[in-house]
Amino acid sequence: MTQTISARFRLDYGDFRFDADLTLPGSGITVLFGPSGSGKTTLLRCIAGLQRSPHGFLSVNGKIWQDSARNIFLPTYQRALGYVFQEANLFPHLNVYRNVCFGLKRIGKRPADAGLDPTIELLGIGHLLDRMPARLSGGERQRVAIARALVLQPDILLMDEPLAALDFQRKQEILPYLTRLHQELDIPVLYVTHARQEVAKLADHLVVLREGRVQAEGPLTETLSRLDLPQAESKQAAMIWEGRIAAHESDFHLTRIDCAGIELSMPLIDAPVGTPVRVQIFARDVSVTLAAPQATSILNVLPATITGMADSSNGQTVLRLKVGSLPLLAHITSKSRQLLNLQIGNSLYAQIKGTSILN
Numbered sequence: 001m002t003q004t005i006s007a008r009f010r011l012d013y014g015d016f017r018f019d020a021d022l023t024l025p026g027s028g029i030t031v032l033f034g035p036s037g038s039g040k041t042t043l044l045r046c047i048a049g050l051q052r053s054p055h056g057f058l059s060v061n062g063k064i065w066q067d068s069a070r071n072i073f074l075p076t077y078q079r080a081l082g083y084v085f086q087e088a089n090l091f092p093h094l095n096v097y098r099n100v101c102f103g104l105k106r107i108g109k110r111p112a113d114a115g116l117d118p119t120i121e122l123l124g125i126g127h128l129l130d131r132m133p134a135r136l137s138g139g140e141r142q143r144v145a146i147a148r149a150l151v152l153q154p155d156i157l158l159m160d161e162p163l164a165a166l167d168f169q170r171k172q173e174i175l176p177y178l179t180r181l182h183q184e185l186d187i188p189v190l191y192v193t194h195a196r197q198e199v200a201k202l203a204d205h206l207v208v209l210r211e212g213r214v215q216a217e218g219p220l221t222e223t224l225s226r227l228d229l230p231q232a233e234s235k236q237a238a239m240i241w242e243g244r245i246a247a248h249e250s251d252f253h254l255t256r257i258d259c260a261g262i263e264l265s266m267p268l269i270d271a272p273v274g275t276p277v278r279v280q281i282f283a284r285d286v287s288v289t290l291a292a293p294q295a296t297s298i299l300n301v302l303p304a305t306i307t308g309m310a311d312s313s314n315g316q317t318v319l320r321l322k323v324g325s326l327p328l329l330a331h332i333t334s335k336s337r338q339l340l341n342l343q344i345g346n347s348l349y350a351q352i353k354g355t356s357i358l359n
């Protein structure tokens with residue numbers, strides 16, 4: 001069976017035209033990113049069959065859900081999908097347990113057969129089963145909504161800004177559950193967000209939409225390191241590295257992590273050695289030096305090679321570096337680039353302040 005999602009949709013709303021042709025991984029989290037009105041929800045709605053693209057094709061891990069050329073269009077209820085919205089939309093008159101089990105009757109499954117217990121455990125809602133929705137926090141409500149979608153054992157999970165309605169604190173509470181979901185779920189998840197923290201924590205694959213078209217698409221680090229996209233120049237430009245906790249230096253409140261053989265020092269992470277982590281390194285926090293500094297306060301000085309360079313009109317240059325096998329972006333002034341006479345292929349050192357790296 002082909003473990004991919006093939007989606008081709010063309011839609012005309014008059015002022016807005018949506019035209020996308022995507023082949024996405026059949027597992028992991030694909031984040032749909034893009035400005036307001038770029039077509040992220042439209043894409044999810046086409047996948048769900050809530051919006052019918054007259055010229056469309058959709059297959060999800062080998063199952064054809066739409067093929068306009070052959071006049072195939074499965075209505076939403078025949079598509080094995082879970083859809084989680086910004087608002088949890090729980091039934092107010094049913095307790096958590098009955099909300100979670102609500103859709104099971106329709107698909108003819110009993111709770112035990114639907115893998116209810118692991119889902120409840122995964123989302124940490126076991127202690128809430130008797131509660132009514134009015135007595136749940138926003139984050140708990142969303143966890144229930146995700147559980148309700150997952151017990152249906154869908155072939156794909158669609159999540160449209162599931163954290164957008166939550167305040168900062170609630171977001172921080174729910175993110176670890178989504179990270180677990182990410183590690184344990186083997187169905188594909190399409191996840192719409194505007195929030196870079198969610199991209200950093202959750203994305204395996206990134207689709208950047210702009211004005212109804214796919215501007216870029218690919219594995220996370222590959223896409224984030226593309227210099228031809230406006231995001232490379234933005235103040236928020238960052239690279240995500242995956243690694244494991246190698247050691248703690250508790251006296252200094254530091255943790256050392258190992259990312260594909262590269263060791264980084266960063267602020268203490270409260271988790272055991274060996275725990276997988278994702279760290280975010282902002283391009284604005286990376287500087288370069290041609291010679292290894294002798295005495296520096298900067299803890300992370302990493303041998304690197306320049307693999308790409310782009311000057312912007314505002315006197316800034318974006319460098320794409322390779323550190324071992326990992327890509328890294330650095331924002332420097334175009335003046336520094338000129339003074340150091342930097343060229344593609346040069347070897348140098350990337351310097352990253354330990355305190356600037358985010359977990």
Ligand SMILES: Nc1ncnc2c1ncn2[C@@H]1O[C@H](COP(=O)(O)OP(=O)(O)OP(=O)(O)O)[C@@H](O)[C@H]1O
Pocket residue numbers: 013016034035036037038039040041042043
């Ligand atoms: N049913 C519809 N009829 C006409 N236009 C529509 C319809 N649905 C969406 N649009 C238009 O399509 C465009 C894309 O909308 P969509 O909701 O997909 O964007 P989005 O990227 O999800 O935006 P946001 O981040 O604000 O949620 C918008 O210009 C919107 O006004």
